[in-house]
Amino acid sequence: MKAVERYFFGPVAAARPWLLMKLFLLLLAFDCWVDLTPHGGRYGVGDFNVAHFTWLDALAPTPTPAIYVGLICFAGLLAFVNAVGGVNRAALGVLAAVYTYAWTMSMLDSYQHHYLLSIVLLVFVFYPAVTARIVAGADDASARALPGGRLSAWAYHATAVSFGIVYCYTALSKSEPQWRDGSALQRIAPEGMAPFYEYFVGSLGWEHDTFWSLAGVSVIGVQIVIAAAYFSAPLLDRGLGWVKWVCLAGYFGATSFHIGAEHLGLEIGWFSYYMIIAAAVFLLPGGIVGAVGRFAAKPLAAAEAMLSEGASQSALVAAVAAAGITGLAGYAVDMPGAAVGSIAAGVVVLTLVVAIHFAKDEHQRPMPFTVGAILAALCMWVAFTGTEARYDYYRFVGGDHRRRGEHQQALDAYIKANDYAPEDNNRHEKEDEMRSILGLPLRWSGR
Amino acid sequence: MARREIPKVGGEPNGERRTLVLAFIALILGLQVLIPQRYYLGDDPYDERFSWRMFSAVRVHRCRLQPTETDADGNERVIDVNREVHRAWVSTLQRNRKSVSEKFLASRCAGAGIASARLENRCVTPNGTPLDPIIWEMTCASGEITEPEISLERDEP
Numbered sequence: 001m002k003a004v005e006r007y008f009f010g011p012v013a014a015a016r017p018w019l020l021m022k023l024f025l026l027l028l029a030f031d032c033w034v035d036l037t038p039h040g041g042r043y044g045v046g047d048f049n050v051a052h053f054t055w056l057d058a059l060a061p062t063p064t065p066a067i068y069v070g071l072i073c074f075a076g077l078l079a080f081v082n083a084v085g086g087v088n089r090a091a092l093g094v095l096a097a098v099y100t101y102a103w104t105m106s107m108l109d110s111y112q113h114h115y116l117l118s119i120v121l122l123v124f125v126f127y128p129a130v131t132a133r134i135v136a137g138a139d140d141a142s143a144r145a146l147p148g149g150r151l152s153a154w155a156y157h158a159t160a161v162s163f164g165i166v167y168c169y170t171a172l173s174k175s176e177p178q179w180r181d182g183s184a185l186q187r188i189a190p191e192g193m194a195p196f197y198e199y200f201v202g203s204l205g206w207e208h209d210t211f212w213s214l215a216g217v218s219v220i221g222v223q224i225v226i227a228a229a230y231f232s233a234p235l236l237d238r239g240l241g242w243v244k245w246v247c248l249a250g251y252f253g254a255t256s257f258h259i260g261a262e263h264l265g266l267e268i269g270w271f272s273y274y275m276i277i278a279a280a281v282f283l284l285p286g287g288i289v290g291a292v293g294r295f296a297a298k299p300l301a302a303a304e305a306m307l308s309e310g311a312s313q314s315a316l317v318a319a320v321a322a323a324g325i326t327g328l329a330g331y332a333v334d335m336p337g338a339a340v341g342s343i344a345a346g347v348v349v350l351t352l353v354v355a356i357h358f359a360k361d362e363h364q365r366p367m368p369f370t371v372g373a374i375l376a377a378l379c380m381w382v383a384f385t386g387t388e389a390r391y392d393y394y395r396f397v398g399g400d401h402r403r404r405g406e407h408q409q410a411l412d413a414y415i416k417a418n419d420y421a422p423e424d425n426n427r428h429e430k431e432d433e434m435r436s437i438l439g440l441p442l443r444w445s446g447r
Numbered sequence: 448m449a450r451r452e453i454p455k456v457g458g459e460p461n462g463e464r465r466t467l468v469l470a471f472i473a474l475i476l477g478l479q480v481l482i483p484q485r486y487y488l489g490d491d492p493y494d495e496r497f498s499w500r501m502f503s504a505v506r507v508h509r510c511r512l513q514p515t516e517t518d519a520d521g522n523e524r525v526i527d528v529n530r531e532v533h534r535a536w537v538s539t540l541q542r543n544r545k546s547v548s549e550k551f552l553a554s555r556c557a558g559a560g561i562a563s564a565r566l567e568n569r570c571v572t573p574n575g576t577p578l579d580p581i582i583w584e585m586t587c588a589s590g591e592i593t594e595p596e597i598s599l600e601r602d603e604p
Binding site for chain 1: 456457458459460465468469471472475476479480483495496497498499500501502503504507509529530531532533534535536539544546547550551554572573574575
């Protein structure tokens with residue numbers, strides 16, 4: 001039992017949990033806005049839905065595009081506020097619940113990494129309240145930090161073990177015959193593997209079967225190494241030489257594996273980026289992670305110090321304005337549900353600021369949350385206007401209505417898609433096809 | 448006046464809280480170890496959710512879906528499934544997801560004059576081995592569903 005306690009309560013560099021939480025939340029915010037919202041149009045089509053759990057099917061309303069996009073915009077905003085503004089356990093709990101509901105409400109989202117992110121978000125609630133000033137080593141924060149910039153963070157170590165469990169099971173799933181003989185890999189990524197096949201089989205003269213079998217088995221080996229590294233990661237900052245080498249092997253294994261997954265073009269959303277961040281934070285030596293943490297924390301520490309000086313009353317007034325700006329940004333996004341989700345996020349931040357104001361907690365200041373909310377609104381707006389998220393959303397919706405013979409709805413969606421189309425891609429032909437079917441004047445033909 | 452001690456960030460939990468934390472760690476990590484076992488101990492090889500089986504050999508089975516329904520006069524017709532539900536659900540049906548198949552059949556039976564509805568999936572493993580057809584069938588009057596016994600090994604004649 002003592003060994004278990006030492007494992008979970010032993011020290012870790014303060015920069016690690018701080019960096020992991022900040023980077024994951026920041027990535028999650030943009031993941032929500034840019035990668036998830038475009039798929040919102042598939043919810044509720046034909047009034048058909050199956051939730052991940054039967055009881056949820058019985059209790060919850062049939063999801064619609066507005067419900068999904070609203071929840072995802074809300075989750076993105078709340079993640080950003082906690083990444084860039086202040087961190088609050090209640091807000092993290094709400095984020096974990098809303099994000100989890102967003103994928104559990106329908107089997108349309110069966111990405112297993114969303115389940116992993118739900119676990120991580122839940123455990124974030126229990127992370128120590130490390131501030132940028134502590135990570136940056138600011139003098140005024142030293143009274144709150146433990147000696148040597150290290151701390152006890154059982155939830156952080158539990159996250160490492162969670163990742164280890166994931167890689168163990170992933171290795172187990174690939175121990176089946178059709179992974180070991182390489183036929184599964186051959187089917188998953190024939191084009192991505194082609195250059196390697198050319199080199200090993202074409203140039204070096206390997207047998208076809210030998211190449212695919214080795215490729216399949218090597219994936220299992222890499223995942224076992226990565227799992228071992230994550231299980232060792234809680235011991236990394238405790239001066240044990242062998243742990244450093246296991247973790248380094250795991251780091252290079254994880255990074256190459258997930259870069260490889262991106263190269264192979266697997267449809268796994270932004271999963272690789274989360275795992276590359278996790279590998280760096282958990283598995284690189286403390287000196288490197290500490291230096292990166294200090295570098296990233298210094299400007300945030302300066303902002304934290306500046307924002308902490310502001311009067312609480314002015315933060316309340318600013319929070320009302322921030323809630324308004326958040327709602328406006330949601331409205332400007334022009335996607336169903338975005339405005340409601342954004343207003344709800346603004347209300348949550350306002351409630352939080354009011355609660356902090358009246359609780360008079362000397363270690364939480366309301367202004368960072370307020371400023372975080374304003375920045376979140378601006379970044380969400382930039383995320384939607386600077387990417388093809390809205391174009392993708394509306395063209396997917398148009399395509400679905402077109403397939404099902406709903407021409408007027410398809411036309412409405414294609415008009416929107418063309419409003420947000422990038423320079424090198426559009427749905428002009430599809431819009432005119434719908435106009436032609438509906439007997440309306442063509443808009444684009446002949447231009 | 449005595450000065451209030453500033454609480455340290457990241458101190459070890461003590462006393463009763465320490466016990467609670469250890470219990471919580473055991474619970475969340477224990478669940479993460481146990482939940483994937485539902486796949487390995489269960490009888491549904493196609494439901495890989497919560498089991499960390501990303502890109503498993505089962506996930507890359509390719510299946511051809513043939514949905515049909517029969518009216519009260521015994522006339523069978525093929526359901527144009529792409530017009531009835533979103534294409535993403537069609538992919539889920541092709542992956543033999545039990546609850547989705549059942550719900551889809553129930554939704555067909557809710558239509559007027561339908562006596563039975565049927566889903567047939569013909570799947571091929573990654574190395575090209577065809578599996579026995581996987582067939583789900585609902586009798587609308589009783590709501591009874593005939594579920595397939597799914598085996599990933601093809602029955603030899």
